[in-house]
Amino acid sequence: MVISKFLPLSLSLSLFSTNLIDCRFAHQNSWGLTTRTIGVVVMVHGDDTGLVLPPRVAQFQVVIVPCGINNKNRDELVAHCKNIASSLSKAGVRVKGDYRMNYSSGWKFNHWELKGVPIRMEIGPRDMKTNQVCIVRRDTMAKATLPVENLDTSIKTLLDTIHDDMYQK
Numbered sequence: 001m002v003i004s005k006f007l008p009l010s011l012s013l014s015l016f017s018t019n020l021i022d023c024r025f026a027h028q029n030s031w032g033l034t035t036r037t038i039g040v041v042v043m044v045h046g047d048d049t050g051l052v053l054p055p056r057v058a059q060f061q062v063v064i065v066p067c068g069i070n071n072k073n074r075d076e077l078v079a080h081c082k083n084i085a086s087s088l089s090k091a092g093v094r095v096k097g098d099y100r101m102n103y104s105s106g107w108k109f110n111h112w113e114l115k116g117v118p119i120r121m122e123i124g125p126r127d128m129k130t131n132q133v134c135i136v137r138r139d140t141m142a143k144a145t146l147p148v149e150n151l152d153t154s155i156k157t158l159l160d161t162i163h164d165d166m167y168q169k
Helices: 032-044 074-090 105-115 125-130 151-168
Strands: 062-066 095-097 119-123 132-137 143-147
Touching: 062 074, 062 105, 074 095, 074 119, 074 125, 074 151, 105 119, 119 125, 119 151, 125 132, 132 151, 143 151
Parallel strands: 062 095, 062 119
Antiparallel strands: 119 132, 132 143
């Protein structure tokens, strides 16, 4: 008789007996497949500055980081960022706004680059006045400026472009 210390099951060593009613089969869990799969994703989709996740896999597709915040424009800039986040979320984009005031913008940029968010959106007071946003692609680190009025369609098109470019790599 073999007794499992982890699970309350016992296994009879006479598995080949004709009396199979008394036999119980041992069960165990293995996390090897899931941890190995995550390891493969990290190895394949990574570079020297962190993860580079495809948009369809990433937890957040866009992160919004307000820049140039001071005491005068803080509330107005954060409200503008939240409006953009709301419109992108309604369009089906997984978006996260980083409104933490105890970290600098550069720290936030590095934080989200390590996590592999495909698009970083930087919005400052000047961008708010000109009704545009600055975006940075994680896969190529290319910067671009987009107008706010058609931002949801532009971002969805850009996410598809990032996915196709990463697939062709």
